[in-house]
Amino acid sequence: MKKPVQLSENVFLIDDFDLSMAERTGTYVLTEEKVTLIETSASPSIPYILEGLQTLGVSPADISYIIVTHIHLDHAGGAGLMLQHCPNAKVIVHPKGARHLVDPSRLIMGAKAVYGEKFSQLFDPIVEIPEERLVIKGEGDTLEISDRLTLEFLDTPGHANHHFSIYHPLAKGIFSGDTAGIFYPQLDRDGIGFYLPTTSPNQFDPEKMLHSIRRFKELGIERIYFGHYGMSENPSEAFKQVESWLEVFFNEAKQIVLEEKHPEKQVEYITQKLYDKIKNHLTQQGLPEQHPIYELLHLDVTVSAMGLAHYLNMKIGGTH
Incomplete structure (x- = not known):
């Protein structure tokens, strides 16, 4: 406690x-x-x-x-x-x-x-x-x-x-x-x-x-x-930062949704892409690769990827 x-x-x-x-x-x-x-x-x-x-x-x-x-x-x-x-x-x-x-x-x-x-x-x-x-x-x-x-x-x-x-x-x-x-x-x-x-x-x-x-x-x-x-x-x-990352989240996710038609794969690919970008950003600022925050970041990015895929599929008009 x-x-x-x-x-x-x-x-x-x-x-x-x-x-x-x-x-x-x-x-x-x-x-x-x-x-x-x-x-x-x-x-x-x-x-x-x-x-x-x-x-x-x-x-x-x-x-x-x-x-x-x-x-x-x-x-x-x-x-x-x-x-x-x-x-x-x-x-x-x-x-x-x-x-x-x-x-x-x-x-x-x-x-x-x-x-x-x-x-x-x-x-x-x-x-x-x-x-x-x-x-x-x-x-x-x-x-x-x-x-x-x-x-x-x-x-x-x-x-x-x-x-x-x-x-x-x-x-x-x-x-x-x-x-x-x-x-x-x-x-x-x-x-x-x-x-x-x-x-x-x-x-x-x-x-x-x-x-x-x-x-x-x-x-x-x-x-x-x-x-x-x-x-x-x-x-x-x-x-x-939130505005800047929102643009990154949206653009990266959009590219994946346009190229990949299977929803489960979309979420998987978006998660990996965003997680890699975030990890690269943080390691460049001197954060050790084994820092415990990465577990939480991966969870947060996974949930965000689900929302991005859902929004973009609705917006683009897909029925996946």
Whole structure:
């Protein structure tokens, strides 16, 4: 168990050990008058969250809100189980995501298609959330969590259509979920600030993603609190890298989809191509070839390759 880390005033991060990996997915704890969690990861992460809260001296009964930026299981899969520990909490969700928390059958089906026989180990149990414990927030909505702090919600598709991000005006920060990509603090500690887009299936849309990132830029933020993983205080570099890699992801994947008609092969080839480019980029910056981050990078790129192949096949008009 890692102790929660304080990132800024009244903002703490608990490592959820998603997929049994450190610094993969985290839960943010806002210790304001109405204690608020942002993200829960999947259900196997709930014991880590409960232990982290105990370390912070926060009782689950004190929690007022559990916010999920979107309903992918690595962000919201544990929300129903967490809610069972939090008798006074409500779950805040995007308008397009609410019905899938009430009835998660389609979420389960989609995750099984991606993770296969590993599904149960990674995600069970997925607990339905009663409709009366959901609060829907969309573009421009706000949530007052103390006299001094009102959070603001932005509709930010690109990674998923059921995605919002949360602006924290006091910290001048955005809880970006997956829209602004992935941050790798493991590399940051080695002096390599590194960010990648996350283009997972099946609602990835590059134009929407770029539009959402433009909105973040217009806010003039000083901090990004990533779904994966942690806080960066260099938003301009994050946006620059994500936009640059998004172009690389798209162009490389498009070439493969045009040449290879079998979907499984497309994903395999896209994964390998992007992974090789990323590894080459990092080794050129002095990162050892045996660095443990490569395991996580390969996983992230594999999931992104699935989303790229799906989007491009739909766009190009194929029926593969």
